[in-house]
Amino acid sequence: MVFESWRGRYSDSPRAISERLGELRPELRRIWVVADESVELPHDVERVVRNTPAYFRRIATARYFLSNDMMPRYPLKTSRTTYVQLWHGTPLKRIGFDVPQAQYAGADVYARRLAKDVRRWDHLVSPNHFSTEKFRQAFRYDGAVLEIGYPRNDVLSGPGAVELRDKTRAELGLGPSVRAVLYTPTWRDDALTATAEPNPLAADFEQVLGGLPDETVLLFRFHHLVAASSPVPRHPRVVDVSDHPDIQALYLASDVMITDYSSTMFDFAVTRRPMVFYTYDLADYRDQLRGFYFDLEAEAPGPLVTTTAELTGVLKDAESLRTRYAAAYEAFRERYCHLDDGHASDRLIEKVFRSAGS
Secondary structure, eight states, X not given: OEEEOTTTOSOHHXXXXXXXXXHHOTTSOOEEEESSTTSOOOTTSEEEETTSHHHHHHHHXXXXXXXXXXXXXXXOOOTTOEEEEOOSOOOSBOOGGGSTTOOSTTHHHHHHHXXXXXXXXXXXXXXXHHHHHHHHHHHTOOSEEEESOOGGGGGGSSTTHHHHHHHHHHHHTOOTTOEEEEEEOOOOTTTTSTTOOOOHHHXXXXXXXXXXXXXXXXXXXXXXXTGGGSOOOXXXXXXXXXXXXXXXXXXXXXXXXXXXSOTHHHHHGGGTOOEEEEOTTHHHIIIIISOBSSOHHHHOSSOEEOXXXXXXXXXXXXXXXXXXXXXXXXXXXXXXXXXXXXXXXXXXXXXXSTTOOO
C-alpha cells in the first residue's frame, strides 16, 4: 500500500493510518511517497521519491493508494488499486467545483485534474455529516463516502496527547510558563500575484506582542502553498513552525489559536482550547475571493476581530475567551467534531483493510 501526503511529506491522515496499521497489521507492506531523501520516516516503512520512475511504478502496482491530495496524472489507476481519498479538512470556504470564478494561477488545469481524480476514487473519507454533503456537491462525487472522522485528529484525544504536548513544547523551546499562540492563516487565491498584500500580523507582530505578557510566544504556521513566500519575523518571541511536519502536535503544544478561514479551526476545536478569528479581509474573502458554506460570524467558537489592536485586546483575557464563547464552542464541536473521538483510524481500517492480505 502506498501513502502520499502533501506531495511528499510524512503527515496528516495518511500518516495516522499508516502508524495505526503498523500496530494492528505489521505484516502489511507500507510504502511512503517522499519529496526527497531528507524526509524522516519510521524504520518499519519503505520510501519512494516522488516523480521518479519507481514512484509511478509503485502507484501503478499498488493494492491500496491513500492520499489527502490528488493522484498524479499518470499512470492511470487500474482495477487492482483501491484509492482512498482522505482530503484535508472540513470546509468553511468553498472548494472544488464550487469555487466561483477561481482566481489562482492554474485554476483551469486544476479543475481538469480534479475531475479526472474524482473518477478514480473508491472511497472518500468525511469528518462529519456536514462535510459529506458539501464534498458530494463540490466534487460532483456519487461514490462511497466513509463518514468516520479524520484519522489525523485521533492523537488530539488519544492517550498520548499530554506526552506529545510536552515533547513538542520542549522541541520548540517553550518553557512551562510560556503561553503559546499558534497562528494558522489560510492561503488567499490571489496570494501569489504581484498585488498580494503582506500578512498584517507578520507586519504588526511587535504591536501585538507589546500588549501581551512577556511569556507569550507567537507560532507562525503559514499554509504550505505560500510558506516559502511569506517571511516570518525574526524575534525572540516568534517561532516559525511552517515546516513542522505535524500540525496536530502543534495544536497540542499551543494554548490558544489565531486563524481566519482555515480548516484548522475544526481540528483545533477537538482540544477545547480558545480560538480567535483574525478576519481583517472578511467581506472580500467571503463575497469576492472564495465564498463560504456557512455564516462564520454566527457560528464561530470565538471572537472575530479585524485589527491588531482588537486582536491584542481579546488575547489579553484568556478566561473571557473560554466563558464568553463556551456555548458557541460546544455547538460548533457538536456539529463538526462529533466523530473526533480518537478512533477514526480504527474505523477506516475496519472498513477498508478488513480483507487485506500481506
